[in-house]
Amino acid sequence: MKRFLFCFLICFLILKYHSENNKHYLNTIFKLAYDNYE
Numbered sequence: 001m002k003r004f005l006f007c008f009l010i011c012f013l014i015l016k017y018h019s020e021n022n023k024h025y026l027n028t029i030f031k032l033a034y035d036n037y038e
Contacts, residue, residue, distance in 0.1 A: 007033030 011030045015023070 004033065
């Protein structure tokens, strides 16, 4: 669970510091993080 939360935090930081154009990139990373969690 901690690993999942850590990945979520990284995704949040990416979303915060990058433009809307990178939302697809963010979603891809979040999917990978979620797959790792499961």
